[in-house]
Amino acid sequence: MWFLSYMMKTGIKSVITLCVLSLLSLAVSAQVLVRERFTHYSIEPDSVEQIKLELRRKSPVSKENQLFHGGTQWKLIPKFGLQRVGNLCQISDIQVSLDGIFTLPKMTNRTTASETIQRTFDSYYTSLLEHERGHQDLWLQAGQEIERALKTMPPHFQCEQLKRQATNRVSEIVEHYQQQNKLYDTSTGHGKTQGVYIGNPPK
Numbered sequence: 001m002w003f004l005s006y007m008m009k010t011g012i013k014s015v016i017t018l019c020v021l022s023l024l025s026l027a028v029s030a031q032v033l034v035r036e037r038f039t040h041y042s043i044e045p046d047s048v049e050q051i052k053l054e055l056r057r058k059s060p061v062s063k064e065n066q067l068f069h070g071g072t073q074w075k076l077i078p079k080f081g082l083q084r085v086g087n088l089c090q091i092s093d094i095q096v097s098l099d100g101i102f103t104l105p106k107m108t109n110r111t112t113a114s115e116t117i118q119r120t121f122d123s124y125y126t127s128l129l130e131h132e133r134g135h136q137d138l139w140l141q142a143g144q145e146i147e148r149a150l151k152t153m154p155p156h157f158q159c160e161q162l163k164r165q166a167t168n169r170v171s172e173i174v175e176h177y178q179q180q181n182k183l184y185d186t187s188t189g190h191g192k193t194q195g196v197y198i199g200n201p202p203k
Helices: 048-058 115-151 159-188
Strands: 006-013 018-029 032-043 061-063 066-085 088-107
Touching (some): 048 088, 048 115, 066 159, 088 115, 115 159
Parallel strands (some): 032 088
Antiparallel strands (some): 018 032, 061 066, 066 088
C-alpha cells in the first residue's frame, strides 16, 4: 500500500507557553477518517483591552513570519493499494484520513475576571473556532474528492503508470484546495468578517 502525506497550516493573525493538551476526537465523513486534537495556550487578561495584548504576547502560532492568535495544522493522508486483475492493474484498499491539531487560547483567570471580560473572550473564541472549522471543511472536501477520484480511476496495463496517475491527481486536488484555503482567508480577512476581533469591528 502506498500513502501520501500533505501538511497544511492555517492561522488567525495577530512565542511562549503551550498549556494543556485537551481532547482527541474521531469522526468519519463520507469514508474520510477525521481525527482532531486541541491544545490551548494560557492568557490572563485583567481588562477587555488586555485580551488582545495577551493574545499577541502568548500565542505560539506563527506562519510566514507572522504571529496568529490561533491556528490549525492539517495533515491529509491518502492511502491506496494496487491490485492486478487479469491483464489490468486497478486501485484498491483506498483510505483517506484528515488529522488536525487546533491551537487556541484559553482564559485561565476566569475566577477573577469580570463577566464583561469573559463574555468578550468567549465571543472571540467562538468566532475563532468557527473560522478554523471553515478550513477543516475545505480539507474534508479535498479528502472526499480524492477518495472519489481514486475510486473512479480507470485500470491500466502498468501498475507503475497507474500509481503515477493517481499520485498526480491527488497532488492536483491538494493544490486546488490550498488555493481555496487562501481565498477563504482573504475573503474573511483571516476571520474578521466572522467576528474574530476584539473591540470595535475592523473597517
